[in-house]
Amino acid sequence: MSKRFYITTAIDYVNGQPHLGHAYEKIIADVIARARRSLGQEVFFLTGLDEHGQKVQQAAQAEKKNPQEYCDALAADWQAFAKKLELTNDDFVRTTQPRHKEFVQATLAKLHAAGQFYKAGYTGFYSAKEETFLTEKDRLPDGTFDASYGEVVELKEDNYYFKLGAHQQWLIDTIEANPDFIAPSYRRNEVLGFLKNNKLEDLCISRPAARLNWGIPLPFDPEFVTYVWFDALVNYASIADAHAALGLWPADIHVIGKDIVKFHAVYWPIMLKAMGLPLPKQILVHGWWQKDGAKISKSTGNVVDPIAVINEWGLDAFRFYVLRELDIGPDGNWTDTGFRSRYQAELANGLGNLVNRSLSMLKRYRNGVVPARSNELAADAAKAADETRALFKQSQLQAALQSIWGLVNRANKYVDETAPFKLAKDPAQAQRLDEVLYNLAESCRVLAVLLNPFLPGTAAKIYAQLGLAGAPDKLADATWGGLQPGHQTGEPAPLFPRKDEPKP
Numbered sequence: 001m002s003k004r005f006y007i008t009t010a011i012d013y014v015n016g017q018p019h020l021g022h023a024y025e026k027i028i029a030d031v032i033a034r035a036r037r038s039l040g041q042e043v044f045f046l047t048g049l050d051e052h053g054q055k056v057q058q059a060a061q062a063e064k065k066n067p068q069e070y071c072d073a074l075a076a077d078w079q080a081f082a083k084k085l086e087l088t089n090d091d092f093v094r095t096t097q098p099r100h101k102e103f104v105q106a107t108l109a110k111l112h113a114a115g116q117f118y119k120a121g122y123t124g125f126y127s128a129k130e131e132t133f134l135t136e137k138d139r140l141p142d143g144t145f146d147a148s149y150g151e152v153v154e155l156k157e158d159n160y161y162f163k164l165g166a167h168q169q170w171l172i173d174t175i176e177a178n179p180d181f182i183a184p185s186y187r188r189n190e191v192l193g194f195l196k197n198n199k200l201e202d203l204c205i206s207r208p209a210a211r212l213n214w215g216i217p218l219p220f221d222p223e224f225v226t227y228v229w230f231d232a233l234v235n236y237a238s239i240a241d242a243h244a245a246l247g248l249w250p251a252d253i254h255v256i257g258k259d260i261v262k263f264h265a266v267y268w269p270i271m272l273k274a275m276g277l278p279l280p281k282q283i284l285v286h287g288w289w290q291k292d293g294a295k296i297s298k299s300t301g302n303v304v305d306p307i308a309v310i311n312e313w314g315l316d317a318f319r320f321y322v323l324r325e326l327d328i329g330p331d332g333n334w335t336d337t338g339f340r341s342r343y344q345a346e347l348a349n350g351l352g353n354l355v356n357r358s359l360s361m362l363k364r365y366r367n368g369v370v371p372a373r374s375n376e377l378a379a380d381a382a383k384a385a386d387e388t389r390a391l392f393k394q395s396q397l398q399a400a401l402q403s404i405w406g407l408v409n410r411a412n413k414y415v416d417e418t419a420p421f422k423l424a425k426d427p428a429q430a431q432r433l434d435e436v437l438y439n440l441a442e443s444c445r446v447l448a449v450l451l452n453p454f455l456p457g458t459a460a461k462i463y464a465q466l467g468l469a470g471a472p473d474k475l476a477d478a479t480w481g482g483l484q485p486g487h488q489t490g491e492p493a494p495l496f497p498r499k500d501e502p503k504p
């Protein structure tokens with residue numbers, strides 16, 4: 001049996017409510033997970049929360065709550081959010097869980113025993129907002145630190161350090177030998193450029209408990225807690241270990257945003273090497289969303305509330321827009337107009353109209369009974385299915401949607417070309433009408449299978465309207481000819497109801 005396909009998202013800081021960026025990353029991972037299952041692979045999909053660290057402690061303090069109660073309350077919202085997105089995650093990690101904390105402590109103890117850490121004094125600048133130490137190099141020309149770091153304070157303290165420098169050349173060689181390890185390739189080039197032009201500084205892996213106690217105590221020195229990133233990155237391995245019987249490690253894909261590449265592509269591989277574990281196969285880096293060309297920010301009110309969008313337009317419309325609009329890699333820009341126009345053009349008038357008119361005509365002209373097989377659109381369907389299969393293996397989700405819409409558009413054009421409503425008026429054209437109706441209904445069936453990872457609710461509705469039992473969840477079923485002559489289809493109903501234009 002082949003190894004399970006193990007895919008993860010970054011684990012989110014639990015210091016507020018989920019927003020578009022968090023939703024986007026989770027949907028990417030969910031679609032890849034569903035696509036792999038559709039390809040016949042066994043999959044394990046992990047997402048969850050990063051609950052320790054100064055950021056979370058401060059957020060809890062601001063609400064006068066103890067950090068654990070604060071996290072517990074918010075974790076419920078984040079878990080509900082995962083359900084709202086219909087994520088098919090197999091586990092949900094919270095870094096405050098004993099299974100994770102124990103694994104982190106065991107890891108630290110092992111690395112300490114192996115001589116990977118040393119204790120030293122440090123004077124420097126710290127950004128709690130980004131949970132990171134800053135150096136002189138991080139100063140702006142005017143001597144200040146960028147506003148994105150929030151308040152930067154000078155600290156003087158002892159800490160434990162992880163020796164990274166010894167692994168620098170090994171990491172360069174590894175990235176060069178594995179072209180797919182960091183994707184897209186421009187992110188890989190950035191990491192290589194960074195590694196070749198800078199000497200890696202040792203990583204501070206502790207915080208004095210006197211300053212920050214919301215963390216995992218170092219097993220070898222109770223005066224310190226673990227640096228939140230050392231704790232958080234280990235989730236990918238601690239949860240694999242919690243399911244040891246499944247043999248999950250190494251992970252196949254870590255899906256992350258562009259701001260945390262260094263943690264995943266530099267620190268994490270070196271940590272794994274020191275731990276004696278193989279590296280993940282790929283770090284897949286997505287870009288950041290803006291709204292209306294400006295940074296998403298709670299304080300300026302420039303936000304997209306995923307839950308509000310889903311409540312108004314449906315989950316599948318949301319999943320579709322974020323993946324169709326933005327390829328995995330570059331930054332994207334959310335506009336409400338762009339969202340509406342894709343909904344109208346591609347979902348309502350494209351896919352929705354095709355399925356609705358195909359099934360309505362089959363019902364009206366043939367009582368919903370599937371006619372004899374005909375293969376006029378078989379090559380178009382095979383092309384979409386072959387391309388989708390190949391693109392799924394490359395995690396090229398936007399390109400897969402484009403290919404699938406190649407079939408949607410072809411089938412809609414076929415309706416216009418063959419004009420079945422005219423054929424229906426001429427009894428001499430009965431056989432021709434049968435052919436057209438078969439090609440349309442069968443195209444809808446193939447589309448349900450191809451679309452299932454992206455639009456699971458819609459795909460299930462198409463199957464139900466076709467009167468098919470089971471789920472469209474195996475790519476192998478996208479082969480032409482699945483609909484059997486004589487099969488009775490179900491009730492057609494609009495998939496994407498038209499929305500009234502907002503009043504000016």
Ligand code: MSP
Binds near residue numbers: 009020025260296
């Ligand atoms: N807790 C760390 C990750 C630890 S992983 C071992 C963290 N959390 S976060 O909540 O700040 O971000 C979680 C993910 O959301 C990151 O991958 C980040 O890039 C992503 N996004 C946050 N805002 C985003 C956008 N505006 N657009 C797209 N993704 C964004 O970092």
